[in-house]
Amino acid sequence: MGNPTYTPFQENWHNGGFLVSQANGHQSIEQGTLTGGVKVLAGTVLGTILSALTAAAAALGTNTGNGTFGAITPQAAPATMIGAYLVSLTSSSAFTVTAPDGQTATGTVGSAFSGLGIGFTITAGGTPFAAGDSFTLTTTATPGNPSIASAAGTNTGNGTIGSLSVQGYAAKAGVYSVEFDDATHFVVTDPTGAEVGHGTTGVAFKAGGLSFTITAGGTAFAAGDSFTVTVAAGSSKYKPFDPANVDGSQVPSGILFATKDVTSADKPCAVVVRLAEVNSSELVWPTGMSAAAITASLAQLKALTIIPR
Template sequence: MAQTPLIENRHDGGFLVSEARGHRSRDAATFSGAVKHLPGEVVAKKAGGTATAAAKAGNTGNGVFTLDATTPVLPSAKAGIYVVRCTIAATNSGTFRVFDPNGEVVGDIVVGQTFADQIKFAIADGATDFVVGDEFDVDVSVVSGTFVPLNPTATDGTQIAAGISFGTYDATLADVPGLVVVRDAEVNGAELIWPTGITAAQIATAEGQLVTRGIITR
């Protein structure tokens, strides 16, 4: 006797193998992107927020510090004041170290290059060289918490996997609230939803980005 097979649809959290006790693995979030998000979709944090930059009074160097005009605040940014301080002086150059609002080192930038980690800016050389201790402060506020589908070919921060959609959230017409798994969880790799056309190498990169958040693919 023929039977009609039953097909289980995706359900909230169905991709989870394990997570932290309570709801510590999940955060409330806003979903965007003009799409319908499904449980298990790998998502990225949308760049957003405002930032202002100012040179420290008494700087010796007169090079120009310029925040990116389009996305000065990247998805992983924190609200507060970033310190960009010259640590190595050089003729017509120099190296600056970037500290986040908690005082943690984000990275280094050489004069003449563009920095793009949490905040995005460039430092141009001036007529007077920078000296060790010259500094710029970047005040970041209104950091976005909006999640969109991962886009591995993007350059605006949405190429960085930041979590996994816990449920179904229809953001086709407008942003909607939801839950996202952002830390300390094991997930079933066969249940994850990736962007169309993503390569094996890009998946491996994204899985590595999730590992840094304590999200392990099994």
């Protein structure tokens, strides 16, 4: 008589199985709409789509000048983070970038890097880099856009870092105003009323999350001429969180209570958004997300009163 054959039991992801505790009643859970075009497991960390990344300009009142407002490019998130970025060489030709909030990305020496809100190129020198060599990129807040500066660690390699750039601040949903001081100069304020920068006709403006150019016409602008720029709000739908997203869902905003398949259509969903304890080992993150980025994201959930255990 042979030995019996057993089929191993595999436990599926249970709806709400990640919860350790939650507030009485329905205080911890909100109803929403889930999107993303995939099957999303219970326990998946979600973000909220907050930006549609579209903008349109319109004259505010009757302008004296007949110049035109060019195409507008709203800056997507992730925007530049203020603080120190660490660039660590992992070999003579590869490096990892760690942002101030712990998110990471990788790059290659000799190729332009763009991500996490910054851009740069590392150029090899006569002496190759070694694992552990590093640079620190420090961003500081300035009117309009952040600025960036670099400093090398005590490196084996004598290569250099250059072509530093910042992406700037992300656009805010709402209405910006553009008001002329005279025929060629204007001031831009954001939806909160904060001044974000000064511009000149015929010169590209980039500050406060917007990029555009105003072109003078046959009739000059006059002081008091103005435009509004309306940045569309996002859908406020939930989708799986990913730090690489650029629509607002790169920031954790809740955890999906029950598995939903939204491959073919968006569906209603229940999301744990506050006043709960969760088992961190049962949360679902994007494939390949680093330990540092997960730690940073757990801290963001904790700030929402979703406490990882």
